[in-house]
Amino acid sequence: xxxxxxxxxxxxxxxPTLFLILIGVFxxxxxxxxxxxDAMMAQMGGGDATTAxxxxxxxxxxxxxxxQLANYLWRLVRLDLGFSAIYGxxxxxxxxxxxxxxxxxxxxxxxxxFFFGLILGVVAARRVNRWQDTLISxxxxxxxxxxxFWFGLMxxxxxxxxxxxLPAGGYEDITVGLxxxxxxxxxxxxxxxxxxxxxLFYMAIYLRIMRGSMLEVLNLDFVRTARAKGMDETRVIVxxxxxxxxxxxxxxxxxxxxxxxGGSVVVESVFSLPxxxxxxxxxxxxxxxxTLLGIVFVSALLVIVVNFIVDLLYARxxxxxxxxx
Amino acid sequence: xxxxxxxxxxxxAAIASNVLFPMRSFAQETPRKGGVFTVHYGAEQRxxxxxxxxxxxxxxxxxxxxxxxxxxxxxxxxxGVLATSWEAAPDGKTITFKLRPGVTxxxxxxxxxxxxxxxxxxxxxxxxxxxxxxQLFLTAVDTPDPLTAVFRYERPMPLALLLRALPDLGYIxxxxxxxxxxxxxxNPVNLAPVGTGPFKFVAYERGQHVIADRNPxxxxxxxxxxxxxxxxxxxxxxxAAAQMEAGQIHYSPFSGLTISDSARLSKDPRFIISTxxxxxxxxxxxxxxxxxxxxxxxxxxxxxxAHALNIPFFIENFLGDFAKRGTGPVPSVxxxxxxxxxxPQYPYDKATAIxxxxxxxxxxxxxxxxxxxxxxxxxxxxDISLFATFIQQxxxxxGIKVEVVRTDGGGFLKQVYNDWEFDLATGWxxxxxxxxxxxxxxxxxxxxxxxxxxxxxxxxxxxxxxxIDDAATEVDVAKRKTLYGDFVRRANTxxxxxxxxxxxxxxxxxxxxxxHSNTPRWGSSSWHDLWLAE
Numbered sequence: 001x002x003x004x005x006x007x008x009x010x011x012x013x014x015x016p017t018l019f020l021i022l023i024g025v026f027x028x029x030x031x032x033x034x035x036x037x038d039a040m041m042a043q044m045g046g047g048d049a050t051t052a053x054x055x056x057x058x059x060x061x062x063x064x065x066x067x068q069l070a071n072y073l074w075r076l077v078r079l080d081l082g083f084s085a086i087y088g089x090x091x092x093x094x095x096x097x098x099x100x101x102x103x104x105x106x107x108x109x110x111x112x113x114f115f116f117g118l119i120l121g122v123v124a125a126r127r128v129n130r131w132q133d134t135l136i137s138x139x140x141x142x143x144x145x146x147x148x149f150w151f152g153l154m155x156x157x158x159x160x161x162x163x164x165x166l167p168a169g170g171y172e173d174i175t176v177g178l179x180x181x182x183x184x185x186x187x188x189x190x191x192x193x194x195x196x197x198x199x200l201f202y203m204a205i206y207l208r209i210m211r212g213s214m215l216e217v218l219n220l221d222f223v224r225t226a227r228a229k230g231m232d233e234t235r236v237i238v239x240x241x242x243x244x245x246x247x248x249x250x251x252x253x254x255x256x257x258x259x260x261x262g263g264s265v266v267v268e269s270v271f272s273l274p275x276x277x278x279x280x281x282x283x284x285x286x287x288x289x290x291t292l293l294g295i296v297f298v299s300a301l302l303v304i305v306v307n308f309i310v311d312l313l314y315a316r317x318x319x320x321x322x323x324x325x
Numbered sequence: 326x327x328x329x330x331x332x333x334x335x336x337x338a339a340i341a342s343n344v345l346f347p348m349r350s351f352a353q354e355t356p357r358k359g360g361v362f363t364v365h366y367g368a369e370q371r372x373x374x375x376x377x378x379x380x381x382x383x384x385x386x387x388x389x390x391x392x393x394x395x396x397x398x399x400x401x402x403x404x405g406v407l408a409t410s411w412e413a414a415p416d417g418k419t420i421t422f423k424l425r426p427g428v429t430x431x432x433x434x435x436x437x438x439x440x441x442x443x444x445x446x447x448x449x450x451x452x453x454x455x456x457x458x459x460q461l462f463l464t465a466v467d468t469p470d471p472l473t474a475v476f477r478y479e480r481p482m483p484l485a486l487l488l489r490a491l492p493d494l495g496y497i498x499x500x501x502x503x504x505x506x507x508x509x510x511x512n513p514v515n516l517a518p519v520g521t522g523p524f525k526f527v528a529y530e531r532g533q534h535v536i537a538d539r540n541p542x543x544x545x546x547x548x549x550x551x552x553x554x555x556x557x558x559x560x561x562x563x564x565a566a567a568q569m570e571a572g573q574i575h576y577s578p579f580s581g582l583t584i585s586d587s588a589r590l591s592k593d594p595r596f597i598i599s600t601x602x603x604x605x606x607x608x609x610x611x612x613x614x615x616x617x618x619x620x621x622x623x624x625x626x627x628x629x630x631a632h633a634l635n636i637p638f639f640i641e642n643f644l645g646d647f648a649k650r651g652t653g654p655v656p657s658v659x660x661x662x663x664x665x666x667x668x669p670q671y672p673y674d675k676a677t678a679i680x681x682x683x684x685x686x687x688x689x690x691x692x693x694x695x696x697x698x699x700x701x702x703x704x705x706x707x708d709i710s711l712f713a714t715f716i717q718q719x720x721x722x723x724g725i726k727v728e729v730v731r732t733d734g735g736g737f738l739k740q741v742y743n744d745w746e747f748d749l750a751t752g753w754x755x756x757x758x759x760x761x762x763x764x765x766x767x768x769x770x771x772x773x774x775x776x777x778x779x780x781x782x783x784x785x786x787x788x789x790x791x792x793i794d795d796a797a798t799e800v801d802v803a804k805r806k807t808l809y810g811d812f813v814r815r816a817n818t819x820x821x822x823x824x825x826x827x828x829x830x831x832x833x834x835x836x837x838x839x840x841h842s843n844t845p846r847w848g849s850s851s852w853h854d855l856w857l858a859e
Contacts, residue, residue: 164571274531
């Protein structure tokens with residue numbers, strides 16, 4: 001119950017932050033030259049000044065910045081994200097269409113990163129300074145240092161073009177209409193390379209953190225005690241060490257939920273996935289303020305939700321956290 | 326030299342695919358029914374109706390679904406699509422179109438002259454970019470019977486101009502889905518177009534794909550051959566090239582791939598990389614001068630800048646074989662209007678450039694700098710970006726310091742065409758079959774502020790204005806050609822904009838495609854005869 005109260009307080013505290021972020025993004029975008037009508041004209045390949053004026057009135061761009069911001073915030077209070085100028089649909093619909101691809105990619109990459117990061121980190125820590133540790137640590141460094149887009153393109157060259165095992169891009173095969181399980185498998189096939197591309201970078205981070213915290217916990221007194229009691233090694237690792245070493249990993253998930261959205265911009269572009277990251281990029285280029293703010297809003301919500309879950313996990317892993325507040 | 330190299334390369338590509346002689350080489354092959362053709366779609370549009378927006382991004386999809394009155398045939402001559410014949414009154418103020426009988430919209434309603442009337446008056450004249458200028462003096466479209474449309478103009482409309490404009494600016498929309506349905510721009514049909522064309526719209530998933538299927542009731546016999554066309558949204562150029570190699574994309578139009586990927590794929594027998602089929606989409610790289618800067622208002626400075634750029638060197642080293650030296654605002658592929666004499670050209674000559682700058686009184690100051698300029702490159706392609714850097718480096722050698730200010734599309738248009746915050750700008754000018762369609766507005770003074778791709782340089786010239794106005798209403802074909810010759814020579818003499826490089830868009834297409842690239846605007850055309858070999 002205490003955990004919920006704590007998390008609830010956190011949630012309440014994040015609302016002002018959310019508004020500050022939105023106002024900040026709104027004002028930042030005002031600094032970019034040109035508005036959505038300019039971008040529209042660029043896309044159309046020409047148009048006259050009267051049309052531009054009519055369009056500006058239509059999108060409410062003839063109002064002052066303050067009035068536009070006030071309008072936006074007032075709509076937001078009523079949970080209305082507004083209308084997208086590029087997509088000609090409500091922003092909420094546009095985002096809802098793009099959310100699945102991003103959530104799927106994020107969850108898959110994060111799971112991959114967490115799972116293999118954990119296992120490799122444990123193995124490296126158990127075999128510290130031996131060849132296994134060296135191999136894993138070197139691999140981790142390579143994945144960490146490699147630019148995501150480059151890795152993605154290389155993966156395409158090897159697996160899609162050269163070996164022809166996996167598709168080079170897209171979310172699903174639309175030339176043949178698949179349904180049900182076959183469609184699920186098809187999407188999974190399409191998401192394999194993007195997941196690896198995005199996930200391996202984060203795996204490298206988790207691996208290092210896991211290795212480090214394992215080594216730290218392994219040297220603590222209670223581990224020595226457990227061993228002295230004659231407990232077998234697997235139980236020591238799983239029951240005593242792992243549980244304590246997991247805390248920094250969980251912290252990292254909360255922190256990285258936001259960064260991952262940023263990283264997905266590149267991966268979604270390289271693999272032509274219809275996700276939120278690419279949508280955000282396009283909204284900036286098209287000066288589609290409503291859509292961009294909507295994405296910021298939803299991403300912020302996402303980060304808040306992930307951190308909420310992390311708070312709950314904390315309490316589960318370390319009961320001292322609940323009593324400590 | 327570069328001409329011959331380019332010709333040689335194009336020929337080798339053509340031999341690989343036999344695109345130059347499609348009739349001869351494919352006469353024995355019977356078109357295969359069926360197949361899915363996948364297309365690289367680089368930039369999504371706000372809507373897909375070509376009656377409302379003239380741009381290749383819309384034609385590449387909308388042009389398969391909707392049709393225009395007139396298109397261009399292989400030789401570049403107007404050929405009827407929804408119109409079967411046309412006739413102009415001697416005074417040039419009335420143009421009568423006979424329409425094709427037995428054509429139906431994809432929803433089953435018949436196509437009639439009422440659709441033409443509504444589209445022309447409500448869409449071309451009021452909304453369509455370039456259409457509003459073209460149809461400025463259109464007063465009414467009469468419909469004496471369902472298959473006759475009579476266009477009435479206040480001032481003479483040259484038939485030759487209208488026929489060359491209609492392939493791009495002559496798409497028809499269904500009246501029954503637009504009339505009394507509120508704001509035309511916001512009509513949901515714009516994103517799910519209904520037309521008379523060979524393919525019927527099926528679905529548009531934003532960020533993913535657009536799908537259109539064969540129209541079983543198409544008016545052309547035995548067409549189309551394909552079952553389906555899928556446009557895949559791929560914004561990253563490198564990713565698009567990878568998907569072509571992986572077989573996920575068959576066709577990347579309008580120079581959609583990077584220059585280096587195009588060069589690489591041109592050596593692969595599975596692909597054809599060529600400029601064929603894009604002759605109607607020629608474009609010139611431009612250098613635009615802001616006359617509000619006193620230095621640039623001096624013609625000697627503009628000429629000095631032109632002489633200071635080694636264009637053949639730039640083309641040779643940066644653009645590869647698919648570009649050549651430009652000669653003026655009308656590109657050499659325009660058989661109708663390319664003049665025998667283009668007027669003064671500005672070959673690379675650093676000494677002359679320096680002499681001209683000295684004469685103009687802009688002596689080199691401390692550090693050898695005469696003055697500084699802000700250059701805004703349009704973000705439409707890597708060639709423009711490279712050219713901006715090249716201008717910067719070349720001009721520093723004659724004592725002009727250039728600061729390159731890079732922005733995205735919206736920012737570029739606002740700063741150049743709305744706020745006039747530029748000294749030099751560089752981008753593309755796309756030529757659309759007739760100089761009156763979208764070329765002369767770059768030179769005609771009195772353009773409203775904020776209208777992109779018009780004369781916003783602060784250049785005014787009565788002689789030029791008169792040539793442009795006379796040519797726009799001249800009914801006599803030969804006289805029009807003469808007037809546009811004057812136009813080109815005047816532009817090259819006064820140099821309000823310099824057009825040093827001429828390019829044609831590049832097509833990258835699978836070697837399995839048949840009947841492709843067989844019209845001058847093939848990427849935008851209807852693809853009713855396209856088919857895929859096994």
